[in-house]
Amino acid sequence: MRNHFLFKSSPPSKTIPPPSPPRTTFSESLMNENIEIAESLIIKWSTDASSYVKIASLFHDDRTESKQFLHSVRDLQSAMKYFVTQNAASEKLVRAHTLMQMAMKRLEKEFYQILSANRACLDPESVSARSSRSSAARSSVSDLEDDESEDEFRAVGESVSEVDRASMIAMADLEAIADCMIASGYGKECVKIYKVIRKSIIDEALYHLGVERLSLSKVLKIDWEVLELKIKKWLNAVKMAVKTLFYGERILCDTVFSASESIRESCFADISRESAISLFEFPEIVAKSKKSPEKMFRMLDMYEAISDSWPEIESIFSYESTSVVRSQAVSSLVKLGEAVRTMLTDFETAIQKDPSKSPVPGGGVHPLTRYVMNYISFLADYSGVLADIVTDWPLTLHSPLPESCFDSLESDDSLISTRIAWLILVLLCKLDGKTEFYKDAALSYLFLANNLQYVVVKVRTSNLKLLLGEDWVTMHESKVKQYASNYERMGWNKVFSSLPENPTAEISLEQARDCLKKFNLAFDEAYRKQSAWIITDPKLRDEIKISVAKKLRSAYQEFYNKYRGKLRFGSGSLVRYTPDDLGNYLSDLFYATGSAGSVSSSSSTSHSRGGQSH
Structure with missing residues (x-):
């Protein structure tokens, strides 16, 4: 029964609970x-x-x-x-x-x-x-x-x-x-918006600054006056563009995208690269155009503008993706430097080949002297830029000039000082050659004195003095005095030699009359001739007149004192001038008026003054 019961009975039923929901952490x-x-x-x-x-x-x-x-x-x-x-x-x-x-x-x-x-x-x-x-x-x-x-x-x-x-x-x-x-x-969406808006701002700003993209073929067709206006606009624009426009954009870009260096670089490069290249390409195109002396200073202005801005250019466009901008700026510097060196060479050649053969009336300052010295004095204002340009361009003295012309070049001078001194030297040697157009030796020396004095004054009153130094000025001032001395000797030798070497020596009255006749003729001739001559520098004019007057008065005074009582005065008299008269006549010289003419035409007033004084 037990076995049957155990076999037939079913096990008690068990309730299976539903699965529990997962626990929320x-x-x-x-x-x-x-x-x-x-x-x-x-x-x-x-x-x-x-x-x-x-x-x-x-x-x-x-x-x-x-x-x-x-x-x-x-x-x-x-x-x-x-x-x-x-x-x-x-x-x-x-x-x-x-x-x-x-x-x-x-x-x-x-x-x-x-x-x-x-x-x-x-x-x-x-x-x-x-x-x-x-x-x-x-x-x-x-x-x-x-x-x-x-x-x-x-x-x-x-x-x-x-x-x-x-x-x-x-x-x-x-x-x-x-x-x-x-x-x-979602950085791409953000960057896309930024690039579109900010690039339009950069492009618009450069447009309003007058920056335009020009091809070489177009530049070659533009008249220089028009091109110079475009260069002036560029010079104003480049400073604003570098120190404000691109600099400010770089700061804004770095700030907004501070979270990602790669995005910062990508944004700034895409926004600025094309515009910056266009900006710095312009000087290179101008430098490749036809070269002439009047373009020199605008070339130097552009070179100086890029050179002065280079630290900012290097810093602002420091990314590898903007290295092309730096390269373009450097390329423009190189081309501008080459253009300046070419124009300096052409300028020197133009001085040496100056074709003018007509003597300057009155021995005044030659137009070539004025042009060259004005040009060189402007060059001196760019000495810093020029020093950079000629650093690897030593002066080669292959010239038909005589060896004596090289004496004033100092071997230890800076390259730019040597270059400037050389250009002046070429000018002076060219002027020396132009003296052959004067038939009167005295006038040729006056011509040299006038022109060298102009050169010296120009040097002393400009930045050229800083380049050439006081020794250069002193040396050339002494040359002016030497030329003036030669002029005095040549121009007044005949007048001086008409008087006795020893004014106090006893000579006959007849000899005294001969001396006076020769003196009158010599002074008349010298005065008439030199009344058409000119000394342009007031200081030099006064120095020469005072020097001639002192020497002439000194030579004439003793002779005049000794014989004034023995020889008649007035109309037809052999004694036509008092020592004071000579000074009065000399004071009228070197203005190139040519109005004095013959001494005799204005001598009566002087004689009457002389007669009244005695």
Whole structure:
């Protein structure tokens, strides 16, 4: 029975409990909360929401909510990363991804609005000007971005202008949006907007500065007067472009995309590269055009502009992707330097080949002297630039000039000083050759004295003195005196030799009469001839007149004193001049008026004065 019972009886039934729901972890709960909070804010500001939200600005209307929005996006991203590790196909992950797309669309719109609405306060000039000042205010603004108090934010802004404050806020907002979008994997959308807007600003600014892209063929067809105006515009533009436009854009780009160096480089390169190349290409094209002396100084101006801006160019365009800009600037420097060296060589050749063969009336300053010295004195104003250009261009003295012309060149002078001294030397030697056109030796020496005096004065009163030095000036001043002395000897020798060598020696009255006749004729001839001569420099004119007057008066005075009582005065008299008369006549010389004519025509007044004095 027991066995039967055991065999037939069924075991007692057992109740199987239903499976328990999975336990929610703290992390999952936190991530769910992140999604819930983000959803409410993101949907509120969705671009598909109300009409008001479509036109409103999250970052302008409610700064506190804009910070919450960015925090929500970061929290949403954390939630997405969490759910990816749990279940890549979960409904919550899909929901979070949809919300993220909505948030990025909103931030993309905000980024565009801030860039567009703040074009004025985000212009490179404002950005670069502010960056040159202390960044303390900007740091304070950035720090207070995390503060909920608008009053405190405004208090910090009191130390800066309204424009600066607006600019700092806009830059901080752009940076915050860019950081958020890049971190969320939407950097490309952000960068695309930035490049389009900022490149248009750069291009527009350069257009208003007068920068235009010209081909060599077009430059060759432009008249120099027109091209010079374009160069002047370029000179004004390049300083503004480098120190303000590109500098400010680099600062803005570095600030907005501080989260990514590669994005910073890509953005700045794409925005500035083409415009910068166009800017620095212009001087190279001009340098390749036809060369002539009048273009020299504009070439030097452009060389100086790039050279002075080179530290900024190197710093602003430091990226590898903008190295082509640096290369273009260097290429323009090289081409400009080559053009300047060519024009210096042509200038020297033009001096040596000056075709003028007509003597300058009165032995005055030759037009070549004025032109060359004015030109060289302007060159001296560019001594720093020229020193750089001629550094690897030593002077080669292959010239038909006589060896004596090389005496004033010092071997230890700088290359630019030597080059300038050489050009002046070429001029002086050319002038020396032009003395052969004067038949009167005295006039030829007066011509040399006039021209060398002009050269010396030009050197002494310009930057040429800094290059050539006091010794050069002193040496050439002594040459002027030597030429003047030669003029005196040649021009007045016949007058001096007409008087006795020893005025106190006893001679017969007949001999005295002969001496007076010769003196009168010699003085008349010298005066008549030299009344058409000129000494252009007032100081040199006075020195020569005083020197001649002293020597003439000294030689004539004793003879006159000894014989004035023995020989008759007045009309027809042998004694026609008193010593004072000689000085009066000499005072009229060297103005090249030619009005004095014959001495006898104006001698009666002097004689009457002389007669009255005795």
